[in-house]
Amino acid sequence: SLYRLIDRLKEKRTLTKDQWVQLISGRTPELAEYLFSLAREERHLHYGHDVYIRGLIEFTNYCKNDCLYCGIRKSNRHAARYRLSEDDILFCCRMGYELGFRTFVLQGGEDAYYTDDKMLHLIRSIKKLYPDCALTLSIGEKSYDSYKKYFEAGADRYLLRHETFDSLHYSRLHPPSLTAFARQECLWSLKEIGYQVGTGFMVGSPYQTAEHLAEDMLFIRKLNPQMVGIGPFIVHHDTPFANQTSGTLELTLFMLGLLRLMLPKVLLPATTALGTIDPNGRKLGILSGANVVMPNLSPAHVRKDYSLYDNKLCTGMEAAEARQSLERLMESIGYQIVTARGDSLNLPSGH
Ligand code: SAM
Numbered sequence: 001s002l003y004r005l006i007d008r009l010k011e012k013r014t015l016t017k018d019q020w021v022q023l024i025s026g027r028t029p030e031l032a033e034y035l036f037s038l039a040r041e042e043r044h045l046h047y048g049h050d051v052y053i054r055g056l057i058e059f060t061n062y063c064k065n066d067c068l069y070c071g072i073r074k075s076n077r078h079a080a081r082y083r084l085s086e087d088d089i090l091f092c093c094r095m096g097y098e099l100g101f102r103t104f105v106l107q108g109g110e111d112a113y114y115t116d117d118k119m120l121h122l123i124r125s126i127k128k129l130y131p132d133c134a135l136t137l138s139i140g141e142k143s144y145d146s147y148k149k150y151f152e153a154g155a156d157r158y159l160l161r162h163e164t165f166d167s168l169h170y171s172r173l174h175p176p177s178l179t180a181f182a183r184q185e186c187l188w189s190l191k192e193i194g195y196q197v198g199t200g201f202m203v204g205s206p207y208q209t210a211e212h213l214a215e216d217m218l219f220i221r222k223l224n225p226q227m228v229g230i231g232p233f234i235v236h237h238d239t240p241f242a243n244q245t246s247g248t249l250e251l252t253l254f255m256l257g258l259l260r261l262m263l264p265k266v267l268l269p270a271t272t273a274l275g276t277i278d279p280n281g282r283k284l285g286i287l288s289g290a291n292v293v294m295p296n297l298s299p300a301h302v303r304k305d306y307s308l309y310d311n312k313l314c315t316g317m318e319a320a321e322a323r324q325s326l327e328r329l330m331e332s333i334g335y336q337i338v339t340a341r342g343d344s345l346n347l348p349s350g351h
Pocket of ligand 1: 110139163236273
């Protein structure tokens with residue numbers, strides 16, 4: 001039965017493609033509850049009831065790419081573009097540090113304005129001012145050389161979702177200039193260089209099948225990343241996917257539970273997208289096996305412009321200033337926010 005498949009996943013930490021498909025397509029609410037209880041057990045074993053926080057700085061929404069799902073794609077003429085200066089970014093870090101953040105995540109579109117020299121200067125400035133903090137980059141596909149230079153300048157972690165493993169599916173979500181192969185090659189490079197690496201995918205993206213999700217799980221198992229970011233695909237009205245259907249809370253939670261059982265020590269965020277499709281998304285994400293939240297540390301006046309999808313949360317509990325209310329929310333379900341770098345327990349070799 002499907003319950004036995006979940007037991008098997010817990011025992012072997014992997015399934016065959018067919019078994020993944022059966023589990024994903026045959027899931028029921030009762031099965032999901034069983035999965036979540038095992039996922040929570042696993043998470044408590046390794047990370048207790050701690051929830052790690054990351055300060056997310058969305059420093060540019062200029063992007064040279066044209067991903068069909070994304071609100072900041074190059075072709076979206078309605079996006080109000082902005083970029084933050086190094087001083088702006090350092091100010092965000094200062095605020096973040098005072099609020100108790102010890103990881104900063106620099107995320108942005110692929111913006112040629114930030115040359116390698118500018119990025120290196122920025123990375124060095126942040127690491128010099130905050131040597132006790134971890135610095136995570138999420139700035140898309142770069143050359144091996146660039147990744148290596150950023151690492152040597154002090155960047156610790158890199159987030160690059162593979163988005164979908166299947167190359168045909170990938171090509172239906174992206175322009176021809178982007179390929180699944182190139183994206184995956186970047187991830188292998190980042191690993192080789194020594195970053196703590198995060199990958200991930202959107203749940204319920206257009207044309208996605210259970211087979212695709214099964215392949216995503218097999219790929220993630222093979223990559224063995226330190227972090228996995230998943231969230232529902234959410235429609236953005238100014239994209240070619242304006243008339244598609246968004247992914248669901250229910251399937252996203254199920255995938256979170258599966259990820260926790262497959263990679264017990266993985267750092268797994270309850271993402272902004274999850275909080276956006278359901279007011280209880282964040283909380284339910286934690287109860288399904290997630291152990292990270294990433295509040296927004298960008299300057300308040302630009303937050304609404306980093307609009308990847310419709311109604312993206314950027315106020316309330318999403319805002320870094322609201323650390324207190326996030327804390328209370330977590331306490332209400334028996335968890336606590338911790339001020340710690342929150343490195344993975346599954347560190348790359350050489351650390
Ligand atoms: N440019 C960098 C990159 O490509 O990795 C980082 C920024 S990119 C906007 C960050 C993530 O946003 C993507 O990996 C994608 O999964 C997610 N995203 C973009 N549009 C989305 C949408 N409509 N719904 C949900 N997630 C979306």
